[in-house]
Amino acid sequence: MSTASRAWIKPVIAAVAVAAIGIGAYATVSKREVAPQLTFLSIKGDKITPDSLKGKVVMVNFWATDCATCIKEMPDMVATYNKYKPQGLEFVAVAMSYDRPDYVVNYTETRQLPFKVALDVDGSAAKAYGNVSMTPTTFVIGKDGKILKRYLGEPDFPALHKLLDASLKG
The missing domain is CATH 1.20.5 (Single alpha-helices involved in coiled-coils or other helix-helix interfaces)
Incomplete structure (x- = not known):
């Protein structure tokens, strides 16, 4: 040839x-992967069930009180939640299993975190979300229950806000 x-x-x-x-x-x-169907236990003793989150855009943030990046991003997480809560955003901050519950409660109360804070005492939530070991790790879950985005480390907040704008309208 x-x-x-x-x-x-x-x-x-x-x-x-x-x-x-x-x-x-x-x-x-x-x-897209379907988010795990878990019931979280809040630090106030409330159950956060899959049914209570169904049909909503949800952010699930794995964090720890001894994680410098988690502490740095928390004011932006609070601002993001406050901005999008009126449009229906749900937010669950899940403290890692190695984090002392009294530290989590103290941090939550002294910073007046406005969203739900849960303890992952036995590590089952981190395991269900793909063996999360790095903090912070944040998942954005669409109204259809599927994971839209997974952030390892601090999110790019302008990009996150664009994703939330689009997801909350749909």
Whole structure:
């Protein structure tokens, strides 16, 4: 086969590669993972059930009182919650199993956290969310119960706000 007769090979390979990437991206978006159906226990003793969160946009934030990044991001998490709560955002801050409950309660009360704070005493919530071990880790869950985004470390708050704007309208 001459070089001239093989000229069509590279464009065909490129087109196939682009199509495969597009199909892979579509599959990733269309097959978003369903959030675990857990009941959280708040520090006030209230149960936060899957039914109470159903049909809502929810942020689940795994954090710890000894995590510098968690402490740094918390004022922005509070501001984000306060901004989007009127539109229906729910927020559950889940303290890691190694965090002392008295530290969590003290931090929550002294900072007057306005959202639900839960304890993951046995680590089952972190395990259900994919063995979360790094804090902070934040999940944004859509009204359909599927995970829209997972943030490892502090979120890009402008991007998070765009995601919340779009999700809360839909």
